[in-house]
Amino acid sequence: MQGRLDTFIEGMQGAETLDDLQGHIIGLRDVFDVEHLVYHSVNASGGQYAALTYPLTWVDRYLEQDYARVDPVVQGCYRRFHPVDWKRLDWSGKQVRDFMGEAQDAGVGQQGFSVPIRGPNGQFALFTVSDRRTDTAWNKYTERHVRDMILAAHFVNQKALEIERGTDETQQRNLSPREVDALTMLAMGYSRAQAAESLSISEHTLRVYIESARFKLNASNTTHAVARALTLGLLIV
Amino acid sequence: MLRYLYADELHLFPKLRDTMFRDRARQFRDRLHWDVAVDTNGNERDAYDAMNPLYVIWQQADGGHGGSMRFLPTTGDTMVNDHFAHLTDGVPIQSPLIWECTRFCLGTDAEPRVSAALMLGGLEVGLGFHLTDAVGVFDARMVRVYRRLGWEPTVLGISGRDRSAVSVGLWAFDPTVRPALLNKAKVPDRLSHLWFDRAFGQAAPAPLAMVG
Numbered sequence: 001m002q003g004r005l006d007t008f009i010e011g012m013q014g015a016e017t018l019d020d021l022q023g024h025i026i027g028l029r030d031v032f033d034v035e036h037l038v039y040h041s042v043n044a045s046g047g048q049y050a051a052l053t054y055p056l057t058w059v060d061r062y063l064e065q066d067y068a069r070v071d072p073v074v075q076g077c078y079r080r081f082h083p084v085d086w087k088r089l090d091w092s093g094k095q096v097r098d099f100m101g102e103a104q105d106a107g108v109g110q111q112g113f114s115v116p117i118r119g120p121n122g123q124f125a126l127f128t129v130s131d132r133r134t135d136t137a138w139n140k141y142t143e144r145h146v147r148d149m150i151l152a153a154h155f156v157n158q159k160a161l162e163i164e165r166g167t168d169e170t171q172q173r174n175l176s177p178r179e180v181d182a183l184t185m186l187a188m189g190y191s192r193a194q195a196a197e198s199l200s201i202s203e204h205t206l207r208v209y210i211e212s213a214r215f216k217l218n219a220s221n222t223t224h225a226v227a228r229a230l231t232l233g234l235l236i237v
Numbered sequence: 238m239l240r241y242l243y244a245d246e247l248h249l250f251p252k253l254r255d256t257m258f259r260d261r262a263r264q265f266r267d268r269l270h271w272d273v274a275v276d277t278n279g280n281e282r283d284a285y286d287a288m289n290p291l292y293v294i295w296q297q298a299d300g301g302h303g304g305s306m307r308f309l310p311t312t313g314d315t316m317v318n319d320h321f322a323h324l325t326d327g328v329p330i331q332s333p334l335i336w337e338c339t340r341f342c343l344g345t346d347a348e349p350r351v352s353a354a355l356m357l358g359g360l361e362v363g364l365g366f367h368l369t370d371a372v373g374v375f376d377a378r379m380v381r382v383y384r385r386l387g388w389e390p391t392v393l394g395i396s397g398r399d400r401s402a403v404s405v406g407l408w409a410f411d412p413t414v415r416p417a418l419l420n421k422a423k424v425p426d427r428l429s430h431l432w433f434d435r436a437f438g439q440a441a442p443a444p445l446a447m448v449g
Contacts, residue, residue, distance in 0.1 A: 076438075079289045080243060081310045082366045088438030117333075118313035146367050147334075154312065154333040178326040201326070204391040208330060208370055208407055215312075215332045 004031050005148055009155050009220040013228075018049060018163055021156070025051040028152065032145070034131040035109045039156045044122035049160060058106035070099050077116040077126055083150060085142060086112035086130075111138040113146070115153035119161060127153030151220070158218045175234055179213040182206055187226045187237045239358045239429070240294045241436035244286060256302035257294060258282055260344045269376055270401050285309060285316050285339065293358035295351045297344070304343045304351040306359060308371075311335045317372050317405055324394030324405040330372050336362070338373040338408070353386050353421035360388070360418060361433050363410030370407050377402035387417040 008031045012024045029037040038052040052059070061067075068074045072089040091100060104110060112130035119125065129149060133141060142149075175183070178199070185195035196206040210222055217232075219225035229235045240253070247254040258280035265271040265281055275281045288309060295303035309315050311330055315337040318329040330337075338359060343351060363371060373390060377397075383389045390406030397403055419426055434440075 079245060080291075081313075082291070082362075082437065084438070085440060087440045088434075090438070091441075118310045120313060123313075150333050150367060176327045176329065178328045202391050204407055204409060205393060208332075208335065208372070209326070209328050211332045211334065211369070212328055212330050216329075 001031065001033070001145065001148060005152065006220040006224065009152070010224060012155070012159060013218070015159055016163065018051070018160070021160060021163065022051045025156070026053055028156070029053045029129075032129055032149075032152070034129045035107070036128075036130045038128040038130075039125065039153075039160070041117075041123065041125035041157065041160055043124075043164075049164070051156070051160075055107055058103070058108070061102075061106070067099055070095050072096055073112065073114050073128065074126070077114050078124065081116050081118045083113065083115045083146065086114070087135075109133075111135075113142050113149055115150055117153055117157045119157060123161070125153075125157045125160075127156060154215070155218060155220065158215075162218070175213055175216060175229070179209055179216075180229075180234060182209045183213055183226050183229050184235045184237055186210070186222065187230060187235055238296050239354060239361075239424075239432045240292075240296050241358065241362070241433065242292050242294060244289045244292070247292070250296075250300070252300045253294060253296055253302055255280070256344070257292070257305050257342070260302050261305075261340060261342050263345060264342045265340070268400070271403070283316075285314075288314065291362070293355060293362060295344075295347070295354050295358075297347075302344050303347045304355045305340070306338055306342070306355055307340045308359075308362060309337045309339075311337055311372065315372075316374055321374060321394075321396075321403075321405050324396055324403075325372075326393070332369075334367070334369040336366075336368055336371055338371040339375075341373070341375050341379065350421060350423050352382055353418055354424060356383070356386055356388055357415070357418040357422045357424060357429060358432075359408070360410060360415055361429060363408075364412055364415070365433055365437070368410050370409050373406055373408065375404055375406065377404040380404070380406075386421055388414045 008028060015021050015024055025037055025039060036053045040050040042048050072091055073086065076084060076089045109130035109132045111133055112128055114126055114128040117125040117127060181199055182195060185198060192203055192206055196203045214222060214225040217225045217228045219228050262275045262279050262281035265273045266275050273281050274283060291308040292305055294305040297303040312333055316339050317337050322329060359371060377395050388408065390408050393405045393407065395402055395404045419429060
């Protein structure tokens with residue numbers, strides 16, 4: 001899946017509107033090979049945005065009933081920041097069980113994995129995949145793909161924030177001189193060991209600087225980060 | 238025992254909460270002379286405590302604080318990026334796979350094994366949530382302690398001298414350091430998992446089974 005996900009994420013870079021993003025969410029669901037995928041963001045001033053694959057009838061019902069009040073996923077993730085398998089949430093209590101029964105009738109899977117996201121200035125978002133696999137198959141699935149889910153969650157979030165902000169790309173893509181140095185050396189074909197030595201830092205430090213740059217560039221891996229930095233004119237080689 | 242608590246859960250353990258913030262005042266203001274704010278009740282709190290961080294806390298048998306540390310994700314606001322950029326080569330460290338760890342504090346009468354137990358708690362957080370690294374702000378003289386525990390940070394920078402020296406470092410979350418930490422903390426493997434699961438939920442069968 002890694003290769004397909006990287007390719008998909010690079011393709012998603014072109015999304016310019018929230019409508020585009022909604023289209024990509026369906027594709028992302030297919031890449032993840034799950035029944036449903038949900039991204040939901042709440043900014044500090046209470047503005048909300050969602051891109052999801054649930055049937056609209058379920059979304060309407062959820063909003064109309066204000067199910068966020070009882071939904072263990074929302075209750076367990078809001079204001080928190082650790083990723084969680086739905087199995088670890090508290091599904092006891094009649095109200096919650098009724099809610100879950102209704103959700104499953106509406107096509108929501110009984111398995112789920114949610115990644116809460118804490119962004120800048122108090123922004124909160126939640127990224128969820130849900131499915132109908134058996135317990136054994138689901139355990140195997142999450143074990144293999146948990147990092148992919150975390151990275152995809154943050155990729156979608158940064159893309160959504162970027163769209164919301166408008167065209168002010170350079171502001172966010174401002175890499176520090178040290179990050180530019182590190183990426184420049186990789187672009188010039190230096191190995192990590194050589195780059196670390198030239199910059200007089202450990203390979204551990206270099207790895208973290210490159211990872212920070214990758215995140216800021218919203219790239220799926222180091223190779224793409226270097227390519228994006230070159231495209232944006234941030235590197236001179 | 239190790240407790241993993243978000244700030245909005247601390248009210249459930251008032252004694253633990255109060256002794257933690259008081260021990261922090263003792264360590265960071267009184268002993269290390271860091272420039273920290275202490276309120277009229279003697280509690281050391283800062284802006285990051287108000288961001289609902291995750292605390293890893295060693296709770297003593299009497300219910301009080303034995304030691305603690307504080308985690309925040311680096312995708313949001315962090316102390317390292319806001320105040321210590323001069324110690325990270327000017328690089329704002331941001332990644333969904335890296336969390337910040339600050340305010341590593343030991344209680345005044347903590348047993349020797351508490352520092353190992355706290356490091357173990359930090360490792361469980363990193364391994365349990367699939368992180369690659371922690372970036373931490375710490376009392377520079379702690380490096381010796383970390384070395385003795387067998388889990389040393391890569392130091393990015395140091396400012397100040399002697400008692401007021403502050404470092405920023407990186408810890409790689411590496412499962413191979415776990416046995417040594419369990420051993421030094423005198424915590425059995427399964428107990429450590431139990432404490433973690435108690436805080437973050439046990440992996441029960443899928444909700445469907447409970448609904449049906």
